[in-house]
Amino acid sequence: MITRYGMDVSNRRCVVLDFDGTLADTKPGIVRTATKVLLEWGIPEDVVSAHVGGLIGPPFPQAFSMVFGVSPDDAATITQRYREIYFQLGVEAWPFFPGVTEALRHLREAGKKTCVASSKLHTLILRGVADNDATELFDALVGCQEGVADTKEQAIRSAIEAAGCKLDEAVMVGDRFHDVEGAAAVGIPCVGVLFGDTGTREELAGAGAVAVVDTVQELETVLLDRG
Secondary structure, eight states: OOEEOSOOOTTOOEEEEOSBTTTBOOHHHHHHHHHHHHHHHTOOHHHHHHHGGGGSSSOTTHHHHHHHOOOHHHHHHHHHHHHHHHTTOOGGGSOBOTTHHHHHHHHHHTTOEEEEEEEEEHHHHHHHHHHTTOGGGOSEEEEEOTTOOOOHHHHHHHHHHHTTOOGGGEEEEESSHHHHHHHHHHTOOEEEEOTTSSSOHHHHHHHTOSEEESSHHHHHHHHHTOO
16 A cells, blocks of 8 residues: 655655665564574563564664663674674575565666665675675665764765765655654655565654555555556
8 A cells, every 4th residue: 555645756866775674674684683682681582572673773783772771882782792693694684575676677777866875784785785686776875884873864865975866856765764754854755665564654654754655566656656
């Protein structure tokens, strides 16, 4: 189902996409790895299971403080252990959602620029896109640098600039309110997606998404004015 709340974005020639939960089905791998580390840390299993999904979206290590209330120093230590495990994973931890590769090709065939703006580590973005054989389908790939407190706003702005586009030519696509708010901070609209099973329609609409879609095919419809 496509729910529209605002402007038509099909004329925007630069499509900026989040990675986790938008391009790639990373939730299982992130949840599994984070659960292991948080249980090792001593956080009760019921607390972990109830809230671990909230780690999808915010940047690490801040996400661990935001979701589980640990101190910044503890969050940094947890993140280090998390990355020791997560970096050993392969494409099975970040496969593109079915239909995403085809949708990217359709966008580019329609003359769109496509890029990634993510709070995930830049090295993992490069690796994740390459593992899905999709490097040639992007004009820019922007993630965060380790040890640098980059914001979503900065990532979006950098991706648009790297793609050679202007802000008024761009639209963001993301699965959490962080994406919508980051887009708003640079003055561009955002389309919310639900197929990653991370955010909700209410969350995305409440943050100001101009449309929310359930499927990759519906996302194409919104971005290419096919319905």
